[in-house]
Amino acid sequence: MATPSPFKPAAVEAAQRHLEAFALGNSDVALTVLTSGDGFEIAAYPAKGPVTARVAAMSSSMQALAQALTREAGLGRNRSLIVETDTGSAIVLDLDDTLPRTSLAVIASNRELLGKLIWASRNLCKQLEKTLGQ
């Protein structure tokens, strides 16, 4: 499927490099996907993996549902969504100040401490916000 990207190619390339660096620094991260609000993959590491497109679509659905839930509950804008399993975790984080709205999905094994993973992922989001906002 051709991916319509709302961002400039240079910004997407820079985002891709950030994802690679993040993966190298966090060896238990299995997949990172930067996703548009409507479920398209903008950048991913590893790139073009077999499940990347599906993870992109699913994470945007879950993020939208989480947003609907926090709206109904009067909790304001949703920042992140955490899914924990016996073998690992998935985090979906909303990027601030990106137009159109973008989110980051990170999937890691449970060898990675969840707190450290959230902290590292939020730092990655800040870098991505800066890159995509330029």
Next chain:
Amino acid sequence: MTAPAASQARTSRNIALLKPARDNEDLVEHALQLFDSMLWVFRGTTRSDWTLSPPADADVVVVHQAEASDRVNALRSQGKLIVVLSTQRAAQAADEHTLVYPFPATQVMSLLEQLDEHLDGVRVEKAPTASPAAIATNQNTWSFVDAVRTVRAARNPGIWLSVEDSHGPVLWVRGDGARYQCSAATQAALRLGQLSGSPLVMERIATPRAGLLNGPGDELLWHCAYHASNSYAPWLNESTTYRLRYWPDLGQLRIGDDLTTTSQLRVIAALDALPSSPRMLLKRARVAREHAIRTLNALSACGFIEVVEAAAPTAQRTQFQAAKPQSGFRQLFRNLRRHLQRRSGR
């Protein structure tokens, strides 16, 4: 029947419809009625004028296949041409003068022209004549429905027919029956079964006048058949099994009356779930008898149902998992219908 419009140098032919002495089958009656209706509809459109007469005066005699052979032979020996109506659906026409019920209008028209040629002893062109047409309906309840069905069977989109009551034209039907045109008031009357208290007459015209509403032929036939009678249409048999060929477009055909729509939906859904005879359907659809009969009449007139020739196999239902309401589905549906009707302000 009334006399056809005066025409120039038209030959008059006499035709007799011979009812069998031992007639214990409704279908025979229906077949003869259908042939009679077609004769009526074709008035003025065939090379010669065909008029019903007693057998003794007839050029052509229409008999049922069960007619005693000595009687048929006696008619033949008097020089009369014989047309045989067969009501055995699976039967093939034995010859070109045999019509297997339900026979299409085009076949009857073609046969009449052949008989005419034979009586003339000359060859003429096969094409139907384009003489001024005055296609009339009789006052029988079903005659107008039959006329529209015949027009649909004839499939001639190149012409238009105007339908007149005693005050003048009220609607216009295309020659293939796939379209009609009329005013908004006439359309409202059609939907409510109040089209006309007068006999309706069809006449061939060039084109309808401008500024009329356009509607599909199914709509015309559906409402005419639905409102024609609270008894079964002549071609329906109470013990014959019918199945749904496809669903009518109720998005277009419904009249905004919830009771009627719900009844129609139940009858159609019941037929869709399982082929049934009208008798069985009355029990299964759980609607008032009149609603069930009228819906069946409309379904059959438009060709949405068909006869099941062989014994229908027992339906194999595929089960699916859905939650069941505590009060049962029927109570849920009653509440849901009431709720939706209240929301829509009815």
Next chain:
Amino acid sequence: MNAAGELKIVFTGPMGAGKTTAITAISDTPPVSTEVANNDQQAFAKASTTVALDFGQLALSDGTVVRLYGTPGQERFAFMWEILGRGAMGVILLIDANSPNALNDLEHYTRTFRGISPGQPFVVGIGRLHDAADDALAPFRERLATHGIVVPIFSVDVRKHEDTQLLIATVMAILEARMPEPEHGHA
């Protein structure tokens, strides 16, 4: 609501067919929507698109709640179709007759949803039919008939409450027709 599960009717169909509109037209409560900006303007020139679900409900006088779900229209969200379609009382497929892919959409969604739950009542609403005359639904009927599928196909305008009501009433009629005996006589 019953402890055994939820009573739900699912609206599905391609992007722009009117699923969100239909649920909005019929729901008793303001629908929950997961619409986001649509970045794929080339594929479909619509400002927003549903990425998870639409949700509305019909709250009946006896306390029963019938839930109305709308699926995302785009293929990449097909994982939601199965999640939402399974266990529904019925599925209502909405198709935009103006779309150049209308017939393919009809076949694709019909086969997909009948695959998810083969016996489920399935009703099709065709929107934006320009020509009210002739038999405008014939191509849609014939397309499904080639696969031996006969389902109700109605021309509708889902902005109108009564049209969406007809689609739901048809789901109910199909379910009723499958019930062996009346529970409490005539409805």
